[in-house]
Amino acid sequence: METMSTSHPTEASDTNTSINDDHSSGTPNRRSKVWEHFEPELVEVDGALKAVCRYCGMKMASGKSEVAFNKFEDPSFSPWMASLQPTFDCIGRQTIRNDCVRMYGRVKQTLASELQGLDSRICFTSDLWTSNQNLGYICLTAHYVDANFALNKKIISFKALKYPHSGLAIEEAITRCMTEYGIKEKMFTITLDNASNNNTACHLLQESAKSDLLFRGQHLRVRCCAHILNLLVQDGMTIADAILEMIRDLIRHINSSPRRIQSFNEIAERESLSPKAGLVLDIPNRWNSTFDMIVEAVKYRSVLKRYAASNQEPFSSNDDWIKVEAIGDFLEAFEEATRAFSADRYPTTHTFLDNVLCIHEALKISEMQANEAIQNLGRAMESKFSKYWDGNYNMTLVIATALDPRKKMDFLEFFYQRVCNYFVDIETSMTSAREWMTKYLRKYEEIVKTNGVDPVYTTVSRGIMGSPVLAKRRMHQEFAHFRNQKRASNTQKSELDAYLEDEHKLELGA
Template sequence: MDDATENVDEANQNKEKDVIEANEEEENPFASKKRNHATVRKDYFSAYDIEKKKVKDLLKHIDKVSVTTDLWKSGQQVSYMVITAHFMDSNWNLQKCTLNFCDVPSPHTGVVICDVLMLKDNLAYKNSLALNGKLFHVKCCAHILKLLVQDGLSEIEDIIFNDVSSLYQQRDPTYTFLPSEEDCEKVKEVCSFLEEFNKVTKVISSTEYPTSNLFLAELYNIKKLLNEAHENVGYMQAMVSKMKKKFDKFLGDCNLLISIAAVLDPRNKMKLVEWCFPEIYSTSDAIEQMTIVQETLRMLYNEYFEAHRAKNVDTKISGAENQREGSSCIVSGKRKVRGRAQFYSYIRNVDNIIEQVKSKLEVCLEDGCHICEDDEKFDALEWWKMNNMKYRVL
């Protein structure tokens, strides 16, 4: 009897153990103590297929995405490129997901990166690019700032070397070459000058909230700093001149997407462009660049407006037919349209004429800027979510 009881207890324990292991396997199908190369490889591809399906389901109902590329070099000096899609979900939350992680051969020129990406031609073929790709490529502002600082520091290497020499003496008492007090003061002044670049880089490199609407104001601060420093004659003039030249090279032509993002921030609108451009460009160029921004914004709005109208045309036709049916009566066996249906037809025609005379874009820009008491807590996407019904296309 005891033997039978022991056998039953042992069988129950084994059964319970099997259930626990099955549950663990269900929760984490890739967790196992014994794995060979083939099993691990299979699990990796299985995980990849699962994540790929999640991304496809996530993007299934998304009309537009922004794509960013980041280059990364491994410890084995192999270069990779991460391709990330950024978009807003139905609740107006900023989302992102990795689309690809691919090897990029040297040299990392624009042509090589474009060949690896193979995105623009595919999207252009499907007519998916806004303004035929006019806004497709945007230079990385953080990278441009890095190039500016590197070029500037190359002009004062001797001063930097003198300052570093003091650190050498702390490690080696026999090292006698020390910087002068004048060199120390120069280094402090350079660090103070470059502090603004550090602050701007942190602002535009954040990933916790949308930052494209903040770029223009930060670039204005940088250009103003360079213009003011360039007027001063001294040891930093060569450094500032080189940085200013690099700024004009990469950001001299109007960066349309940065400008449009700034305009669509309700705190800015065109007023920020009108305020920043005279500092960034010459007087004549500023007027020309502002005109380009306004015209591009108008064309972009019209493109979205046509897409919005085409998307809702079936709904409007169906609704109009229902209205006509509901606003009619039977007279001598025939259906006759009553005044209400005729009035609806008149309203639709009048609304189309008003839209042609003054678009929602113009109405929005004329409404004035949104004055925010606490800019740090302001959420541009939340504002557009609240005003979605007022500015459907925008």
């Protein structure tokens, strides 16, 4: 079974493909030694954050290195390079461009050969992006396990997408990339957000590549978990917007000029708090930026209050601040789930049902909804949860959970008992999961035998990473109690049954 990522960059709407906004916290990446020669804090100049030289005070933009090829033909470039390294021979921009293109071609061919030579299939994630020039681009990323059983993530295409960005245009761009790399028959799943054009693109992919897909692509489409969680929380946050708006206005006021930031920092230092290059201000389609804003605002509440009083700016009441703190505590669990879903350097598929169940339980925990604001927020989120995650789970995610040696079929039964409304739904779901696991096992056995190799089953490593989210400790304790009540059958078992019913299981927190 391939391991796939259940995450990719989030979008803002479930009906249209939207723009991914960049958000900078104002804190540069300081791994380079060059930062030793600049002041620790950035300053804002004409709306842009810049670094200040320790020696001459010059203010320079940080974080980017967008130098055009024609810089090599600048009359001052050669003398400057000669002063640094007299033996360096400058070359023209066309030569530099050609070398870059040739290197890209070599690396691309090497990657294509690696992908074509895989024994396993490939999972893909895709997203649409809009540039500052309002040009649309599509990004396609391949996730696969190599011969050393290491998880790889490679961006194989980042190209302009013709307008309009219809499902047909998306399907054509994806198919063109697959054909270009010679891996059309290796597609297993593709993770997309919930935009309507992506729904159309998946249907077209299933129609055009049925013969190449496993089981005619019945499990091709994986809905982006991070995107669904974003939509879920966004619906809840509309309830909280009125409470947060006064805080937003005050932060906008402070961030609007270096003088106001300096005034804020003077108060912060008197309160023994760290100065800020700029306060976190949330952006509309990234709910976790709202969480970051709340956390920082709560920490600097006394500073904000003093600043507002000295500058005659409105300030939220104590009751509103109590609600804001409660919202921050409630959102912390969902922020942790977002991090779990968005990981891309290790497998996440087997954690999907675990995280979904924790979210499901969090929305029902009475202690978390003692506050009226949280109750309203939770109800709005629960409605969106039911829309996307009320039994609508891609079977590959379910199978991946059962293949986690800590969970197996016991966890699936535990999961369905918690989320299903009727006993018959539990039985149907369990039967379907076992049947599909058997189908995939038989299919891979056929593939291995076709390649002239007998299937060999080995014991896999038990060091699987856990996923901490809200209510996991309580849920895991209840699952352990549930599992201890199960009794293994003594009848003759197949290799798959033996695995699923093996009494030697790992603890969930291992």
